[in-house]
Each structure stands twice: as structure tokens, then as C-alpha cells.
Amino acid sequence: xxxxxDFATMSSFGATAAGGVDREAATAxxxxxxxxxxxxxxRHGLTTIVDAIGNMYGSVEFVPGAPYVLVGxxxxxQPTAGKYDGAYGxxxxxxxxxxxxxxxERGSLTPQFNLAAVNWFNEEGSRFSPSLMGSGVFIGxxxxxxxxxxxxxxxISVRDALSDIGFHGIDPAPEAVSYAEIHIEQGPILEKEGLxxxxxxxxxxxxxYSITVHGEQSHTGATHMALRHDALxxxxxxxxxxxxxxxxxxxxxxxASVGQFDVxxxxxxxxxxxxxxxxxxxxxxxxxxxxxxxxxxxAIDEVTEVNVSIDTSSLRPSTSYQLEGVELAEEAxxxxxxxxxxxxxxxxxxxxxxxDIVPTVMLFVPSVDGISxxxxxxxxxxxxxxxxxxxxxTVARMVRGDIGAAHPAEFAxxxxxxx
Amino acid sequence: xxxxxDFATMSSFGATAAGGVDREAATAxxxxxxxxxxxxxxRHGLTTIVDAIGNMYGSVEFVPGAPYVLVGxxxxxQPTAGKYDGAYGxxxxxxxxxxxxxxxERGSLTPQFNLAAVNWFNEEGSRFSPSLMGSGVFIGxxxxxxxxxxxxxxxISVRDALSDIGFHGIDPAPEAVSYAEIHIEQGPILEKEGLxxxxxxxxxxxxxYSITVHGEQSHTGATHMALRHDALxxxxxxxxxxxxxxxxxxxxxxxASVGQFDVxxxxxxxxxxxxxxxxxxxxxxxxxxxxxxxxxxxAIDEVTEVNVSIDTSSLRPSTSYQLEGVELAEEAxxxxxxxxxxxxxxxxxxxxxxxDIVPTVMLFVPSVDGISxxxxxxxxxxxxxxxxxxxxxTVARMVRGDIGAAHPAEFAxxxxxxx
Numbered sequence: 129x130x131x132x133x134d135f136a137t138m139s140s141f142g143a144t145a146a147g148g149v150d151r152e153a154a155t156a157x158x159x160x161x162x163x164x165x166x167x168x169x170x171r172h173g174l175t176t177i178v179d180a181i182g183n184m185y186g187s188v189e190f191v192p193g194a195p196y197v198l199v200g201x202x203x204x205x206q207p208t209a210g211k212y213d214g215a216y217g218x219x220x221x222x223x224x225x226x227x228x229x230x231x232x233e234r235g236s237l238t239p240q241f242n243l244a245a246v247n248w249f250n251e252e253g254s255r256f257s258p259s260l261m262g263s264g265v266f267i268g269x270x271x272x273x274x275x276x277x278x279x280x281x282x283x284i285s286v287r288d289a290l291s292d293i294g295f296h297g298i299d300p301a302p303e304a305v306s307y308a309e310i311h312i313e314q315g316p317i318l319e320k321e322g323l324x325x326x327x328x329x330x331x332x333x334x335x336x337y338s339i340t341v342h343g344e345q346s347h348t349g350a351t352h353m354a355l356r357h358d359a360l361x362x363x364x365x366x367x368x369x370x371x372x373x374x375x376x377x378x379x380x381x382x383x384a385s386v387g388q389f390d391v392x393x394x395x396x397x398x399x400x401x402x403x404x405x406x407x408x409x410x411x412x413x414x415x416x417x418x419x420x421x422x423x424x425x426x427a428i429d430e431v432t433e434v435n436v437s438i439d440t441s442s443l444r445p446s447t448s449y450q451l452e453g454v455e456l457a458e459e460a461x462x463x464x465x466x467x468x469x470x471x472x473x474x475x476x477x478x479x480x481x482x483x484d485i486v487p488t489v490m491l492f493v494p495s496v497d498g499i500s501x502x503x504x505x506x507x508x509x510x511x512x513x514x515x516x517x518x519x520x521x522t523v524a525r526m527v528r529g530d531i532g533a534a535h536p537a538e539f540a541x542x543x544x545x546x547x
Numbered sequence: 548x549x550x551x552x553d554f555a556t557m558s559s560f561g562a563t564a565a566g567g568v569d570r571e572a573a574t575a576x577x578x579x580x581x582x583x584x585x586x587x588x589x590r591h592g593l594t595t596i597v598d599a600i601g602n603m604y605g606s607v608e609f610v611p612g613a614p615y616v617l618v619g620x621x622x623x624x625q626p627t628a629g630k631y632d633g634a635y636g637x638x639x640x641x642x643x644x645x646x647x648x649x650x651x652e653r654g655s656l657t658p659q660f661n662l663a664a665v666n667w668f669n670e671e672g673s674r675f676s677p678s679l680m681g682s683g684v685f686i687g688x689x690x691x692x693x694x695x696x697x698x699x700x701x702x703i704s705v706r707d708a709l710s711d712i713g714f715h716g717i718d719p720a721p722e723a724v725s726y727a728e729i730h731i732e733q734g735p736i737l738e739k740e741g742l743x744x745x746x747x748x749x750x751x752x753x754x755x756y757s758i759t760v761h762g763e764q765s766h767t768g769a770t771h772m773a774l775r776h777d778a779l780x781x782x783x784x785x786x787x788x789x790x791x792x793x794x795x796x797x798x799x800x801x802x803a804s805v806g807q808f809d810v811x812x813x814x815x816x817x818x819x820x821x822x823x824x825x826x827x828x829x830x831x832x833x834x835x836x837x838x839x840x841x842x843x844x845x846a847i848d849e850v851t852e853v854n855v856s857i858d859t860s861s862l863r864p865s866t867s868y869q870l871e872g873v874e875l876a877e878e879a880x881x882x883x884x885x886x887x888x889x890x891x892x893x894x895x896x897x898x899x900x901x902x903d904i905v906p907t908v909m910l911f912v913p914s915v916d917g918i919s920x921x922x923x924x925x926x927x928x929x930x931x932x933x934x935x936x937x938x939x940x941t942v943a944r945m946v947r948g949d950i951g952a953a954h955p956a957e958f959a960x961x962x963x964x965x966x
Contacts, residue, residue, distance in 0.1 A: 207812040208764065208820075254814040314769035334768065336815070345627065347920035348804035348827045349753065349894040350733035353793045355917060360805055361790050364783035371780050374772045385767035386779055388815045391808045393626040395673040396755070396825035397894075398806045398920045401627075406815035408767045475768040475816075498774060501766035501817045 131223050131516055132509055138164055138219055139211040148503030149211045153204040153250035153261075154182065154286065159293030161203045165218065165247060172226040174245070178297025181272050182290045183262040185302055186222055187244035188229045190527075195305035197526045199224055199519065200246025202262070202478060206254050210505020212312045214251055216493075216512065220310050221245035224520040228527060240529030241305050248478045249290075255280045256289075263478035266301055267485045306453075306532040307482035310491040310519045312507050314475050316498030324514045325468040326492030327457045332383075332474045333417045333446035337407040338439040339366065339428075345393065345401035356399055360391055362434035363403035369427035370407055373420050382420050383410040383474065412472050414446050444476065452531045453489040460521040466514055475500075487531045489522055491515065550642050550935055551928055557583055557638060558630040567922030568630045572623040572669035572680075573601065573705065578712030580622045584637065584666060591645040593664065597716025600691050601709045602681040604721055605641055606663035607648045609946075614724035616945045618643055618938065619665025621681070621897060625673050629924020631731045633670055635912075635931065639729050640664035643939040647946060659948030660724050667897045668709075674699045675708075682897035685720055686904045725872075725951040726901035729910040729938045731926050733894050735917030743933045744887040745911030746876045751802075751893045752836045752865035756826040757858040758785065758847075764812065764820035775818055779810055781853035782822035788846035789826055792839050801839050802829040802893065831891050833865050863895065871950045872908040879940040885933055894919075906950045908941055910934065 141164060142149045142157030151157035162184060166176045169186035177185040187196065201217025225245040231237035248266070253259025256278050264270040276287040276296075290296035313319075318326050343359030370384040388406040409424065411417040428436050454470065461468040471492065473480075479490040493515035496506040507515075526532060560583060561568045561576030570576035581603060585595045588605035596604040606615065620636025644664040650656035667685070672678025675697050683689040695706040695715075709715035732738075737745050762778030789803040807825040828843065830836040847855050873889065880887040890911065892899075898909040912934040915925040945951060 206814055206817055252814075253816070254812075257815070259816070314766050315771070316774070332768070344923075345921040346918060347733050347894055348806050349751070349802065349829050350892075350919050351802070351917065352734070352799055353790075353802060354798065355735070358790070358804070360786055360808055364786040367779055367783040368787070371772075371777075379773065380771055383768065383770070383772060385777070385816075385818055387767050387817045387819065388813050389779055389808075389810045389819070390813070393673075394807050394809070395625055395671075396676070396807045397672070397678070397804075397827060398625055399804055400806065400808070401921075408816060410768050473769075475766055498770065499765060500769050502764040502820075504763075 131219070131513060134168065135216070135219055135512070138215060144208055144503055146503040148209050148505065149205050150208055151205045152207060152255040153252065154289035154293055154295070156293065158204050159295065162247065162293065162295055165203065165222065168222055173229065174225060177299040177302065178295055179299055179301040180297060181262050181265040181275060182249035182295045182297065183266060183301060184247040184295070185244040186225060187242065187302060188225065189242045190232055190239035191242055194241050195303040196242045196244045197306050197523060198244055198246050198304050199308045199523050200248060200478070201309050201311055202248045202251035204250055204252050206252050206501050208503055210500065210502055212505050212507050213500060216312060216507065217310045218245070218247045220516045220519050223516055224523050227520050228524055231524065237524055237528060239527045241527055241532065243527055244302055251478055256286055260476055260478055260481055263481040267481045269481065304482070304486050306487045306526045307479060308489040308519060308523050308526060309477060309479040310493065310515050311477055312500065312505070313492040313495045314498065314500035315495065317471060318492060318494035319496060319498070321469065323467045323469055324493070324511060325461050325466050325518050326471045327454055327468055328449055328473045328490035328492065329454055329470045330446055330448040330472050331476065331480045332410045332412050332472055333414045334408065334410040334444040334476070335417060335421055335441065337441045339405050339407055340437050340439055341366070341403040342435040342437065343399070343401050346399040348397045348399055351399060357434055358399050359403045359434055360400040362431050362436065363389065363405055365431045366405065366407070366428060370424060373423050376423065377416055381411055381413060381416050384420065410474055412446070447483070449483050449490055450487040453487050456525055456530055457489050457491060457522050460525060461518060464517060464521055466518055491518060491522065550638070550932060553587065554635070554638055554931070557634060563627055563922055565922040567628050567924065568624050569627055570622070570624045571626060571674040572671065573708035573712055573714070575712065577623050578714065581666065581712065581714055584622065584641065587641055592648065593644060596718040596721065597714055598718055598720040599716060600681050600684040600694060601668035601714045601716065602685060602720060603666040603714070604663040605644060606661065606721060607644065608661045609651055609658035610661060613660050614722040615661045615663050616725050616942060617663055617665050617721070617723050618727045618942050619667060619897070620728050620730055621667045621670035623669055623671050625671050625920050627922055629919060629921055631924050631926050632919060635731060635926065636729045637664070637666045639935045639938050642935055643942050646939050647943055650943065656943055656947060658946045660946055660951065662946055663721055670897055675705050679895055679897060679900055682900040686900045688900065723901070723905050725905050725945050726898060726907040727938060727942050727945060728896060728898040729912065729934050730896055731919065731924070732911040732914045733917065733919035734914065736890060737911060737913035738915060738917070740888065742886045742888050743912070743930060744880050744885050744937050745890045746873055746887055747868055747892045747909035747911060748873055748889045749865055749867040749891050750895065750899050751829045751831050751891055752833045753827065753829040753863040753895070754836060754840055754860065756860045758824050758826055759856050759858055760785070760822040761854040761856065762818070762820050765818045767816045767818055770818060776853055777818050778822045778853055779819040781850050781855065782808065782824055784850045785824065785847060789843060792842055795842065796835055800830055800832060800835050803839065829893055831865070868902050868909055869906040872906050875944055875949055876908050876910060876941050879944060880937060883936060883940055885937055910937060910941065
């Protein structure tokens with residue numbers, strides 16, 4: 129199978145010993161994967177476009193001057209990640225675009241719009257913060273010049289990192305008329321219910337906090353307990369308070385986590401003076417999220433011995449994907465005989481950005497045991513292939529104008545260049 | 548005052564904006580401080596000797612072939628440290644040795660032994676583990692060749708780091724007959740009681756643990772709470788369990804801390820897969836320490852959701868300084884009219900090693916508010932000067948043979964070279 133062969137080749141870039149990948153945004157291995165994709169576009173008659181924030185498009189023009197149906201995801205990964213997250217969606221998009229190009233050339237599909245596969249820059253946000261960077265610039269939520277100045281922990285800017293791998297482009301980004309994305313579910317629902325395809329209706333709401341715990345540095349072997357201001361003890365109380373929050377709600381309603389946690393000065397015999405941490409709360413129910421937010425602030429207020437500052441707190445509200453896109457995908461799945469259900473996405477995706485400017489369809493394929501952001505991430509071959517089929521059929525209907533065409537006023541706002 | 552001027556100059560090497568120093572073992576700033584000391588030895592007629600593990604001696608031979616009274620401490624510091632810890636003791640030793648050399652030359656002191664000031668390599672152990680490295684090799688507890696292979700977190704070996712700063716020496720270490728060290732108390736007792744000098748009778752017992760918490764990496768935004776194996780949650784429970792331990796004993800009897808704590812993969816939206824941490828328990832009472840040890844193991848057993856492995860666990864028992872040295876110091880303090888008391892040391896010192904092979908005197912001067920391993924560390928000038936006077940008087944009595952001479956059998960074991 130061509131798709132599975134291509135996917136195996138692509139997964140070799142930045143491959144880890146445990147079967148995952150390590151290719152954070154604009155690293156050398158991200159660059160290798162991108163060159164593979166550009167070469168693939170070239171071999172399949174697609175024109176490679178790279179915009180100023182490093183988004184890559186493999187485009188084909190059917191209707192001169194018409195806007196583009198975009199189909200994509202992201203090639204970048206977390207530091208030690210699974211090989212499916214993002215990369216599957218990009219390769220599926222490339223295959224779908226190539227397949228539909230052949231249909232158009234053969235006369236079996238009459239396009240109303242042009243078509244392009246997309247690899248959005250830095251969806252993960254692990255090397256450069258914030259996440260959803262490329263799609264955020266594309267929709268105009270972020271300013272490209274500001275984003276290009278963002279630096280990683282080693283002080284390297286987005287601009288320099290993209291230049292280093294040869295992907296700080298100069299092309300204008302294509303104008304979007306609609307967007308489709310396929311991604312692994314990263315949860316256990318589809319597998320548990322024995323379904324092939326998830327059609328996403330809305331994203332979970334999320335709140336993210338950057339917190340600093342300020343203590344006072346002292347000697348572990350000579351400072352009486354009563355005199356201590358131990359930043360690590362204070363920060364540990366916050367980690368456990370965040371975990372405890374989830375017990376206040378029905379099972380599965382609230383997710384609470386601390387992923388990043390840095391201790392200073394971090395020496396075996398020094399009482400820590402400072403901890404910086406990233407707290408993450410998510411819920412399908414905005415009211416639950418607000419209650420959890422209030423509870424977290426109250427719990428932090430109860431942490432003594434140290435000073436806690438909440439440096440940033442941001443809300444990503446729950447918003448819906450356009451119903452016309454959900455219905456289009458449901459009809460496509462029915463016609464293909466693929467079992468499916470509507471569902472929410474807990475994680476963020478580039479489609480969460482795109483749906484703010486154009487009708488957007490977000491599709492899921494099953495994740496074995498719901499495991500994600502882990503080298504153990506797995507989606508079975510038959511599900512990968514069913515997903516490509518589903519994406520291709522969905523995008524075919526978008527290209528022929530089933531959605532998007534009825535709302536020309538929206539398209540006028542959908543034209544963005546990233547420079 | 549010469550001593551205070553010298554101390555101010557020495558404190559300028561690796562000085563931090565907040566008034567402390569940052570000169571971890573064998574860094575460029577440690578090298579600068581060492582060159583200042585070697586130059587000081589030279590200007591004051593002392594011969595600089597550097598052994599294979601980077602211990603520096605400023606020596607003077609009074610009695611050809613006789614063993615040496617050693618007086619010293621360490622110049623290396625924690626990453627952001629106070630300027631008194633270790634450095635004060637080394638400079639006090641240099642001044643004492645020079646002053647007594649003048650006494651001998653003037654005929655007002657008749658030496659039975661030779662004399663050297665010492666700067667022991669890597670007392671702190673923050674860059675290269677374990678701590679008390681140079682004195683550990685000197686007393687034969689560590690093998691020099693093994694220690695030279697130890698690497699820091701950047702993979703640089705002790706051998707290369709010492710060579711880089713020009714202090715991987717080739718001289719044999721002098722033979723010791725007795726040892727004296729003066730250090731800041733790093734606790735509040737002397738200040739609270741209004742006393743000038745502490746005379747240490749024993750060190751607190753300590754247990755140190757390297758612990759790894761193994762969880763499972765997953766997505767903070769898509770993994771149900773019930774499916775999580777969050778290494779940071781497990782590790783935070785251990786941090787708080789260690790803190791809770793101290794409540795089981797009378798105030799001040801047990802110290803429990805976690806100083807080093809590293810989270811992997813440490814990305815904002817990834818549930819941590821691994822935490823490595825250094826736990827440190829200390830008590831003046833060996834029974835309390837053993838009870839705390841058992842309680843900690845029981846608490847770790849109760850941590851669920853993750854796997855915890857105790858990678859290393861080491862006991863530093865409470866042991867006594869020789870009574871003859873304590874009595875010698877008490878008489879010296881009385882004769883000088885300096886207020887004093889006997890006390891324990893909670894922290895480790897190079898003298899803890901030295902006392903295992905030769906009669907050893909350990910002295911303290913007051914620490915304001917008991918603050919240590921912090922840029923806020925402070926000992927007042929009059930206490931610094933009283934300490935130098937006390938050290939000089941103590942060492943004068945050691946050089947003339949008040950202790951050490953009566954036990955020739957011990958000295959036979961006290962000859963060590965570090966290669």
C-alpha cells in the first residue's frame with residue numbers, strides 16, 4: 129500500500145528507539161520530514177508553497193483565482209512522541225489532494241475551488257510557545273513578525289530556526305474557502321465503541337496557567353524546618369491540588385495536569401528557591417471549567433510558606449465546528465459505509481483556529497487504548513486507511529462546493545497572507 | 548584590616564548581583580579564585596602543592612620529614628551561594644598558617660610538625676556528585692582514578708574540568724597529623740545565644756536517597772484521569788511525605804528535604820513520564836533517623852499510579868570529633884576570652900572526613916539568622932575576625948604538638964597520596 133509505505137518512510141525521520149519520533153518544530157529532523165514532504169508534493173505534481181511562518185502547502189490550481197480548500201495537520205512533534213500525532217493527518221491530506229487532482233484531471237470531479245495540502249508550523253508548542261503557531265498566524269490571530277521573534281529555551285528565534293532548516297518562506301499563503309483535518313483521536317472512545325470515524329462538533333474548553341512559586345534558598349542540612357520557605361513543597365501542593373480538583377466532578381468531566389515543572393537552583397543539598405510550572409485544566413462543560421478555575425485559585429490561596437504568582441492565565445473557550453461541515457462528513461461516512469459518531473475534541477488542533485474563519489471539518493480515527501503524546505501511541509493500519517478514504521471523500525465534496533460556496537461574504541475575510 | 552580586604556577581593560570572583568557567589572567546582576570562576584589563593588600563598592612564602600584530585604595546599608616545612616598539621620576548607624560553592632560558606636575557612640586557614648610561620652621564624656612558637664593551609668576540591672557536590680570529593684580521596688575513602696572519571700550533567704569529567712582550569716596536579720598530598728577547620732555555623736544557635744565560637748563535637752547523621760518515579764507519558768488534553776500514570780503527581784506526594792515526616796518528631800530533631808527534582812519530558816501539554824529526585828534526611832539522633840527512614844519507605848509504598856524505585860540510599864552516620872581536640876579548642880577560646888559552646892554540625896564538612904584518620908578540630912562562627920546556601924548568607928566582620936584569631940590560636944597548639952603527638956600509631960595510617 130502506497131500510503132502505509134509513505135507513512136513508514138516519513139516515520140523514519142527523528143525516529144526514537146521505542147518506536148516514536150522526536151522532531152520538535154524547526155529542528156533538523158523536522159526539516160528532514162519537511163523535505164520529504166516537499167519532494168512528495170513535487171513527485172505528485174503539486175506545487176510547494178512556503179509562507180513566512182513556515183507553513184507548507186502542496187497546491188493545485190483548478191479554477192484560476194478561486195480560493196483554496198485546505199486539508200492538513202502538522203509534522204512537528206513533542207520531544208518524545210508517537211509517530212501518528214499530526215504527521216498522519218498531513219500525509220493523509222497529501223494523498224487525498226493527489227487523488228482528487230487525478231479525479232479532476234480525469235473529469236470525474238468538477239471543482240469549484242482550488243486545493244492544497246498543508247503542514248502547519250509548530251502545532252505542539254513544546255519548543256516555541258504558544259502552540260498552534262502557524263495556523264494562528266494564518267488566521268490573523270497572531271502577528272507573524274511578533275511570532276518570528278519568539279525564542280526557544282536556548283535563545284534561538286523562530287525566524288533563525290526556520291532559516292536554519294530552509295523553511296522561512298517568502299510565498300503568500302493561499303486564500304482559504306474551507307478546511308478539513310484528520311487526526312488520531314488521542315482518547316479511547318472510538319476504539320471502545322468499535323467505530324472507525326469520529327466527526328468533531330466542538331472543542332473542549334481549556335484554561336492554561338503559568339505559575340511561579342517563590343521560596344527562599346537555604347541549606348537542606350542546616351536550616352530548621354520552621355525557618356524554611358521551600359518552593360518545591362509549595363509547588364507540590366499545587367500539583368496535588370490540581371489533581372484533587374478532578375474529584376469534584378463526574379468522571380471524565382474535568383482534566384487537570386501539570387506538564388512543565390522547573391526547580392531552581394536544583395541542587396541536592398539546597399532547599400529550592402523557585403519553581404515555575406504550567407497548569408492545564410480542560411472540560412467539555414464551560415461551567416465546570418469556571419468552577420474548577422475558582423477552586424484552583426482558592427487552593428493556591430491556601431498554600432503557605434511560599435509566595436505564589438499566577439504569571440499568565442488564558443482561556444480557550446469551547447466553540448463549535450460549523451454544522452454544515454459535520455453533516456457533510458456524516459453523509460460522506462454513510463456513503464462509504466464507515467461507522468461513525470459525533471464527538472468533542474479534548475486536545476487543541478489547527479482546525480480549532482481554522483474554524484474561526486472558514487467552514488471546517490475535523491475527523492478522528494481510533495487511538496489504541498487512547499494513548500497519545502507517547503511513543504506507545506498506535507492507530508491500526510486498517511483505521512489509517514479508512515481515515516484516508518474518509519478524508520478524500522469529504523474533501524471531494526468540499527472541492528465541488530457542497531460547503532463554503534453558499535457564503536461568499538465569509539470568504540472575503542478568509543484571505544490572509546502570513547507576512 | 549588585611550583579612551577583610553583579602554576576603555573582599557576573593558569574594559569578587561564569581562560574584563553575583565545579589566551579593567553572593569557562583570563558583571561551582573572546577574568552573575572558570577573556581578579557577579580564578581584558586582589562582583588568587585596560589586598567588587596569595589606565593590606572596591606570603593608558602594609553597595603551593597596541587598594533588599591529582601585538585602586539592603591545593605599552601606605549605607611550610609618547619610621539621611624536615613615530619614607530618615603536617617592541615618588547616619582548611621573549600622573554595623567551591625553552590626550555583627547561587629553565599630560568599631562565606633567554605634571560602635571563609637580557606638582564607639582564615641591561609642592567614643593562620645602565615646601568622647604562625649612568622650611566629651616560628653621569630654622563635655615564639657616551637658613546632659613539632661609542619662603546617663599547610665588546604666583548599667579541598669568539590670566539597671559542595673552540586674556540579675560533580677558525590678560531595679566531599681577532595682577530602683574523600685585524601686583519606687582514602689574514594690579512589691582518585693574513579694573520581695576523576697565522574698562527569699557533570701554536560702558530560703565533562705572531573706579530570707577534564709580540573710585540567711581546563713590548570714588544577715589537575717601531580718604533587719603527592721602531604722601527610723597529615725591533625726586537622727582544623729573553621730566554617731560559618733549555617734544555623735541560628737550561636738547568634739541566638741550571643742556566642743562567638745562553636746566547637747563541634749559530632750556531626751548529625753544523614754540519609755540521602757536518589758529516587759526515580761516512573762509514570763507513563765500521555766497528552767494532558769486528551770487522557771482521562773483514570774488512565775493516567777503521572778510521574779509528577781507521584782513525585783509530589785513523595786515531596787510532601789518527606790515534609791510530613793518531620794511532624795512526627797520534636798521540633799528540630801529531623802530535617803527532611805528534596806533539593807534536586809527533574810521532570811521528563813517537561814512539556815506544558817504532556818503528562819510527565821519520569822521524575823528523578825534527591826531526598827535528604829538528617830537528625831542529631833541516629834534512632835530518629837532510622838525511624839524516619841522506615842516511615843519514608845512506608846510512605847513511598849503508599850504512592851500509587853506510578854512505580855517508584857529507590858536507586859541509591861546512603862547513610863552518613865553520626866560520629867564524634869576527638870575529645871582531645873574539643874578540649875584543646877575550649878582552652879584556646881578561654882585563653883582568648885572568646886565566648887563559646889559545644890555543638891553539633893547538621894551540615895557535612897571536609898572535617899567529617901578528616902576526623903576519620905586524624906585528630907580534628909571543627910570550629911563555627913555565627914551566621915546571621917542561620918541563613919546558608921543563599922546569597923543572603925552573612926557573618927559579621929567582628930565574628931569573622933574573632934574566628935581567625937581562634938583558628939590561629941588553636942592551630943598554634945596543634946603545631947606545637949598538644950594533640951597528635953601522643954598517638955604515633957594513628958599517624959602511620961594518615962599518609963595518603965591522591966594518585
